Amino acid sequence: MITEFRLPDLGEGLPEAEIVQWHVSEGDTVTLNQTIAEVETAKAIVEIPSPYAGTVQGLHAAAGDVVEVGSPLVSFAVEGADAGTAAPAGHAPAESRAAESAETAIGAADRPAQSRADVPPPHLAERRVADDLRTTAPEAGASGRATPNLVGYGAAPTSGSRPRRRARGAAPVTLDTDHAVREAAPHDIVRTGPIDLPVERPRSTPPVRKLAKDHGIDLVLVAAAHPGETITRAHVEEYIARVTAAHPAPSAAPASVPAPPTGDRITRTPIRGVRKHTAAAMVQSAFTAPHATTFLTLDVTATTELLASLKIDRALDGHRIGLLAIVAKAVCLALGRTPALNAKWDEAAGEIVEHHYVNLGIAAATDRGLVVPVIADADALDLVDLADAIADLAATARAGRTAPAAMTGGTFSITNVGVFGVDAGTPILNPGEAGILAVGALRRTPWEHHGEIALRDVLTLSLSFDHRLVDGAEAARFLTDVAGVLREPGRAMLLR
Template sequence: MIAEFLLPDLGEGLPEAEIVQWHVAEGDTVTLNQTIAEVETAKAIVEIPSPYAGTVQGLHAAAGDVVEVGSPLVSFDLGGTDAGTPAAPPAEATREAGAGLAVETVTEAPLDAPADDIAARATPNLVGYGAAPASGNRPKRRARGGGTAVIDSDHAVREAAPHDVVKTGPIDLPLERPRSTPPVRKLAKDLGVDLVLVAAAHPGEMVTRGHVEEFAARTPAMPEVAASAPAHPGGTVARGQVGEVTASAPASMSTVPPTGRSGDRVTRTPIRGVRKHTAAAMVQSAFTAPHATTFLTLDVTATTELLASLKTDRALDGHRIGVLAIVAKAVCLALGRTPALNAKWDEAAGEIVEHHYVNLGIAAATDRGLVVPVIPDADRLDLVDLADAIAELAATARAGRTAPAAMTGGTFSITNVGVFGVDAGTPILNPGEAGILAVGALRRTPWEHHGEIALRDVLTLSLSFDHRLVDGAEAARFLTDVAGVLREPGRAMLLR
């Protein structure tokens, strides 16, 4: 018997996913929950396990294809005696049955059943939407014409989705197709404007012609270099010329992504996945929360000396405690004294939601774009546990394995721009958060110390905050508290 497996809703409410790679091919024998593919959503790469044990009959998409949720992904031959008597799903699948991954469902209804009831039974069921409608008596299963067996939704494998991928609530980003009219969509296409970004700046509204024109006026397109223009060695452009500047890539690195389109002098890559999600989030944040940024440069020599002493402590072997861990601990302590920076502006409810816990986001730059995984209840962790959590979070993000659920629910974020040699910046808030702290590069700098000039370890902190929630005085107090811990780590004993 043949069963079609449809791409499930992976728990984030996103309408599509891109096939990154297949782990199986036609004719392969698979076991229950064996990984069959990796797909990229707007947040992360997710492994798709098999909901059946059987043989792969066919793959309905190739690597690089974008598949809509609910569309066929792979067909399985589950065996069985004949087309009219399908084999039952594996016992494991039956035990774990529930409202799970999408499988086509056609159950045999009584002859006198209403037509609406029969149609309802044939509706595909996706993760998170509950079990398919059914009467009190479980109907029998039958095969569809042509020998394609269809499995009752009671036998769908709910646990086939990754266990850490759960629906955590609505996302305030326009991840579905923006509401607009055909003329507006054509105008956006002609102007080179992404309607998702326009909708992010006007949440809850239908995108109009005026919205598109306003967005296009704010973000004029960069002219492309004419194909006849002379080449410039090293991928640079002489001063005064306008065009795209592309750094030279190593010989082993392809300059044309597999999903991109190349021309004589440009490379075009579809905007999707993490990059599209990040862009929508940043546009929404920039045009809904009034940003303000304050800076503080300070001497952190006492912190670096503390870290040097911790490295020689045998009890801490295997733990990598760095400046970022100290900053994270200082942030958790300072948020307790400045709760406005650990709050959320709830426009729909007309309320300010103050959190009595710290879910700390740590921005991580990956090959797929910027992601911000969250350390839940970071304020309850000691310094060693916090350092371990940051290290694990960074390693998982670099590998592209951060689960979508691990990037939601943050209350405050930190971005370490110092690793790129940058001293300061004006970071954009994550939507729904009141503050984000950028940590600059640690530099050995001549500095006034006890009335004399000495070489000291110095860095700059940049705090961006939502001015609807946080006043300048509160932002300054928070930044001073964080700096106080970095100047004198012993002060952490006094903060409460």
């Protein structure tokens, strides 16, 4: 029988994903949990495992298409009378890579609230997810038929038709505009006030949506003439012809108006994925929290000497402890003395939420944009474990495999702008956090030392903070505490 698989909820409430590449083609035979596609969400690249063992009958989207959650993704021909009995989950191959994709798909919103002690370290969480996916059996649906339910993807839809979604926050509107006027309106019309168009998004396929987008057409206008129907390519082409006939383009542009640049003179890149998510988060933060930034330049020669000694310490073979790890340890220690910087402003509840743990975000620049993976309970790690965690998350971020859940729940962040040769900056807070520390470039600089001028290792720390939660004195005290550790780190930095 033919079974349709829809794009599952990939966690964190992300409404859509872009097809990066297909690992299967029509006619291919697939096994349960075999990777069939890679998709890119606003936060990470996710591998989609097959929920069935069978034959691929059709792919409903092409590489580069943006697919909404719940839309058809791929159709399978599954042997037997019941799709759910085609391949039990226990028959998943040992080499299946589905565990990794499930780990990327699980969002914090899909898991019940846990106490701090119940949250496992990221590497243990990955192993648990892998075990869960390989041992999860299909669940029986309402009809008694077993329906595959991928771990972290939520329940599979039970309706055979695609649900129509009402625009967020939209209320039913009054049809007080002449339908014929709206139907004949130019495609770039600016709609204001009550309209007589459907308030639910029109149903269509990805190629049809792309055709409409390429011509600057709102599918809502096309759907006005075809209520309740699935919009097809013919409907869009008919609308284009009607609008073109009603509003012919001028024969020539005025000589005084230069033609817009085209061809190789410009490059247009769709705003998608990580960059789109980062832009939205930064705008929200910049226009919600009143930012303030303070700076401190200091001599960290003692820290660089400590790092040099750690490199030749045989007990630390296999561990790469760098300046960022010591800064992270210093931040964890200083936050214990300045809890206001480890707090959250909860506008909805009218409360200040103070955290008694440190989930430390480390900003990482990747080819896909800026991501900020989080080290859970960083304050409970010693220097070696903290350095290992930073190395692991950096490697995962560069590979584009950071899970959406690994970029949530942060309480304070660090960004290392010094790796780009930058001395200082005014970083923007991650939404929901009270502070972010930028670490500048390490420079060999003439500096006063014991009453004389000497070449010393110097860097600048830049602290941006939410002025609703933190005042200038608290910010200065925090920076002073961090600087104190960097000036005289001592061997005690290796202790918890």
